[in-house]
Structure formats: C-alpha cells, structure tokens
Amino acid sequence: MQPPDDTSSQNPLSSLGDWDDDVRNRYQEGDSDQSKGFRDYGDQVRDSVREFYRQNHIRQTVEFVRSAHEKYLPLRTRRMGIWQAMEYLNELVDDSDPDTELPQIIHAVQTAEAIRADGHPDWFVLTGLIHDMGKVLCLFDEPQWAVTGDTFPVGCRYSEAVVYHEFFQENPDWHDESYQTVNGIYEAGCGLDNVLMSWGHDEYLYNVVKEFVPREAQYIIRYHSFYAAHREGAYTHLMNDEDREMFHCVREFNPYDLYTKSNAAPDVEKLMPFYRDLVSRFFPDEIWW
C-alpha cells in the first residue's frame, strides 16, 4: 500500500504544541496532582492530532528515515550558536494554545528551571533547556510528521504500545516481511544505537549536540519522545545493558518535560545571564546544525 498523496495537509496540527498536549493528556491519569488542569481537547484538536499521527505512522518508513539521515547527516544545513537557534525556534509561536501563548523558549526555560530547582547537576539543567531545539527542523520546512510525535524503531515489528498503532497498517513497511518480525533488520539485544528510530527533533538534536554533552544528556535528548519504551516498557528486546542503565535518566527527565507547563511563566530576561553562562560552558559560539 502506498502512502497517501500530498494533497492532504502535511501540517494538520494548528501548532506543534498540540502534540505535546496530547502526550500530557495521555499520561496524566494516575500521575500526581502536578498534571491536573491541562486543557481538555475539543473535538477539532483531537481530530487534528489523530490526523497528525496517521501521517506520522504512514510516512515514517525505513526508506524515509534513511533519506532524512542522508539529508541532514553529517550536519551541514546551517552553522549557528545555541542562542541563535533558540531565537530561530522562537518563531514557532503557539498561537492556538490557550494554556500558554508563549513561544517554545518558555517551555525550554521552564523545564530547565524545574530541574535546577530540584538541585540536579548542570548538564541536566542544560538538557532541559535544549531538549526540544531539534524542532528547528520545522524552520527547514520539514512537515510536522517529520519533526515531532512519539518516536519508534523502524525496520522491525511495531509495538502495540505505540499510540495509534493501527495506523501502521497503512505504512508500506507493514507489508514487508523482513521488517515485521520481532527483531526485523536488527539482532536481539543489539543496542538502540544500532536501531533506526523514526526521524524527528529527538534524533536530529542528538546528532547536533552529541559531542558537547555527557552520555546521559545524549540519551535524554535522543529518546525523550520514545514513550513506548520509557513509559510503556516496550522494545527491551533491542536494548543492551547500557540502554537499560541510561533509560533511568530518560524516565527521570520525562516529568519535567510533561508537567512544567502549568507553572507560571519564568522571567526569561532575568534568567538569561545564568543560561548564557551555562550554555557557554558546554558549547562553542557556533556549531553545525
């Protein structure tokens, strides 16, 4: 089966934040009071999120992921500093989101501030600040389904723990037997570093920052949207010992990503000197994106 043609909108979400809200809504049940009070979806938002997942699950094929790697790696799209990228990302204002009319930078600083308030080390605070910066892919004209959404391995059987699993039936890889055994094109226990993940802001940013941040930060950035693994415990058959150890960090990070949105907006201007200093301790003035 072929993916649908491009006549349907490639960007069904009115803002990228709709996906993040969907994840919050999905996981707030049973979690602490922190999570209460996020918006209840209207049908229209729900439909657009559904359509977003449909496009994502149909179009993230092994072939697409390989082509995205070829397009962006080695990094050569743009040379800019972290702050330039942050300003660039700031153009992604969430007009439609009634919870926060503030741009992505607020989510970045809020996440970092919550990590800092809990007394975590600098690298962890930095990770909170930068974890979503791979969304600059949107500004390189990538469609939403190639930027955000839950991530999952391609080239092996899709776990039912991946949200909207049923949409995979329309992915051409669903009909390729070599991709639909439990391990697919991989060896059991081969380690996630050897596994192709669906392409988006996580995998992209991991490649941008990996030589500058510690291993734990690399894991958080690379797998923070891999909800099937870090929240549902799926895909352990592809993990090695290092993955299992490092996923503790991914799990520790997740609540900061999900539940800081309801907090009051931080005074970004006032916090800037601290974060400028923090960024300069890990990154040179300019890096490749």
Ligand SMILES: [Fe+2]
């Ligand atoms: Fe993210």
Ligand SMILES: [Fe+2]
């Ligand atoms: Fe985030």
